[in-house]
Amino acid sequence: MNSKPHPKKLLKVKKPTLDNMQFRIGELARMTGVSTRQLRYWEKQGYVSTIVRDDGQESRLYSFKAYVKVSVIKQYLDAGEALHDAVVAANVTLKDVKVIQHIMRTAFQGLEMHNDKLMVNLGFFDEQETKRLYVSIESGKVKYQLVDVPDEEPK
Template identity: 45%
Template sequence: MKYLYRKEHLKAGFNSENYQFRIGELTSMTGVSARQLRYWESKGIIESIHRSGEQEGRVYKFKTFIKVMMIKYYLDTGYTLKSAVKNVEEKQKYLTLTRHIIFSALNGIVEVDGTVMLDLGNFDDDGQQRLLAYFDDDQQKVRYQLIDSDQMGDEDE
């Protein structure tokens, strides 16, 4: 078994602060007009990144992209803007918690007998077993495997 990526190598990819979008990009990705985005911003529903200098165009964080997508979903299913925003703000608490749990649990990506798996850390309190997860393409579902911690090598690619 060898580590393909360790947690510290995955941080940049999972850091949503690295993903920013101009208003035109956000419009094309979400189907929400620039005019509507500006209105939502004027009402405090979303916010753009404040930039200094000559760069005056609006830029949004990944978190805002997710919020816009969720608001649009609720609007498209018949909610008012006020109730859509309320639902999204409630759901975002759960998404934040989920993200924190997943990132805290993920210790790296390993290869075991040719299968790429996620190392989800210690399974037991005394650190004797590790929990690995992988996607079974044939069954189209996530599977889990326990291995002894001493089998977790330090070998990196």
């Protein structure tokens, strides 16, 4: 449309990741079903934290992690727990999730085809790293399998 040789402006767009997602208190309230009154109270009690702002703004910002925590607390609340107990239970749950996530990240080494079957590489089975553990699904059942590490691949 415009033929003038204007300098090309390169638009830098921040990648939309969970880590840079931020919510204001009203949004978080709608997302979680927890009232803004509750969110402010929970913060005052130290149950949930807000993002420290570098700019001169006063309104609260919540991270995605805060969203998750609020959601978990809410679930325990709905299950009948008192607020403090719900927070304690939520902390335990989130800590367990961290462990599970670490295990999953560490264990999953990728997918490989072995004799026409799809195998999940779960990494070395032994400390000496002479065997790898694979898991596959055969007719709906989980099947584990040890495979020798070939000599061509020393470590």
